Amino acid sequence: MDDKHLSDNDIGRLVRSLELDIPPDMDDRIRMAASGLRPRPVSGRRLFWLLTLPSAAAALVVAALLFLPSRPNPVTQENPVISEIRTDFEIPDKNIRIIFIQRPDFKLFEED
Amino acid sequence: MALADKRREREDAERAAAFWEKLDPSKAKLYNFIRKSLGFSVESDDVYQETVLRAFQYVRTYQEGRSFEAWLFGIAHNEIRKHFRKSSRVPVTIEIERWITADNLPDRILAGEVYRVAENLKPRFREVFFLFYDAEFSIKDISRITGLREGNVKLILNRIRKILKARLGASHGR
Numbered sequence: 001m002d003d004k005h006l007s008d009n010d011i012g013r014l015v016r017s018l019e020l021d022i023p024p025d026m027d028d029r030i031r032m033a034a035s036g037l038r039p040r041p042v043s044g045r046r047l048f049w050l051l052t053l054p055s056a057a058a059a060l061v062v063a064a065l066l067f068l069p070s071r072p073n074p075v076t077q078e079n080p081v082i083s084e085i086r087t088d089f090e091i092p093d094k095n096i097r098i099i100f101i102q103r104p105d106f107k108l109f110e111e112d
Numbered sequence: 113m114a115l116a117d118k119r120r121e122r123e124d125a126e127r128a129a130a131f132w133e134k135l136d137p138s139k140a141k142l143y144n145f146i147r148k149s150l151g152f153s154v155e156s157d158d159v160y161q162e163t164v165l166r167a168f169q170y171v172r173t174y175q176e177g178r179s180f181e182a183w184l185f186g187i188a189h190n191e192i193r194k195h196f197r198k199s200s201r202v203p204v205t206i207e208i209e210r211w212i213t214a215d216n217l218p219d220r221i222l223a224g225e226v227y228r229v230a231e232n233l234k235p236r237f238r239e240v241f242f243l244f245y246d247a248e249f250s251i252k253d254i255s256r257i258t259g260l261r262e263g264n265v266k267l268i269l270n271r272i273r274k275i276l277k278a279r280l281g282a283s284h285g286r
Contacts, residue, residue: 006276008245014223015148015230015245018212022143023157030161031132034168038124 131171135164138181141247142188148242149192151231159195163188179253186257189239196235222280229279233272240268 006014089098146163147156167187174183212223230241236258243254244265251269255262 006273006280011226011273011276012245012248014219014226015242017219017223018148018227019140020144020147022139022160026143026157026161030164033161033165034128037165037169 127171128168131168134180138184142184145185145242145247146188146192148246149235149239150195155195155199159191163191166191182249182253182256185243185247185249189257192239225280226276229276237268237272240265241272244269
């Protein structure tokens with residue numbers, strides 16, 4: 001056999017040339033352990049998941065809706081109000097600083 | 113009620129008998145696959161036992177008409193993964209050549225080299241290697257058993273072939 005060009009058949013043959021026997025008492029041990037077991041029904045499990053999954057998904061959606069922060073309605077939300085505008089002037093040579101503060105007109109009269 | 117219980121018991125007994133009958137021709141192949149995939153670890157027997165018991169318990173998930181062996185090896189694949197997750201990998205040093213039944217000495221040495229290469233593969237790659245070369249599954253079946261894409265199975269096998277070529281070529285001075 002040219003080992004440089006081992007074909008899949010060659011590798012397979014070499015791999016399968018090592019074959020281990022199952023220990024003689026293994027079968028009995030397994031059958032004894034299996035005698036205490038019953039094949040599990042599948043239909044029940046499937047039914048369980050069929051019922052559980054949609055309910056779980058619905059519960060998740062409800063929980064997400066409950067815990068999401070409510071977004072303010074863009075129509076009813078009040079616009080931010082500018083309460084004052086400050087304008088600063090500085091005359092460096094004279095060491096003078098002039099501050100203009102513009103505020104909305106205050107109400108003159110109570111009834112206004 | 114008693115009648116229903118008796119009927120269920122009879123059905124279980126029939127199902128169990130059918131299971132053992134189906135398992136019989138695949139047992140040796142399964143046992144070898146598990147032992148080789150686990151690097152001949154002493155825990156291989158436990159993993160084999162667990163695989164068979166799990167298959168017995170979940171025999172109802174097997175769909176008639178599909179390959180029983182592929183279904184069984186799929187369970188073995190899960191058990192092997194579980195084994196690697198829970199236990200640290202302790203390399204086992206064994207005299208592989210002692211067990212090889214190849215007729216002539218050169219083949220025996222070559223087989224030993226192949227096993228040494230397999231021993232150093234990552235567990236996932238080693239499984240693919242033995243599923244293909246030892247259990248003789250098709251790439252499609254290996255993909256079903258391991259959950260890997262067929263393209264990835266081919267890629268893994270090609271990489272192993274390259275490693276084998278390099279290793280065997282070098283060790284035999286050709």
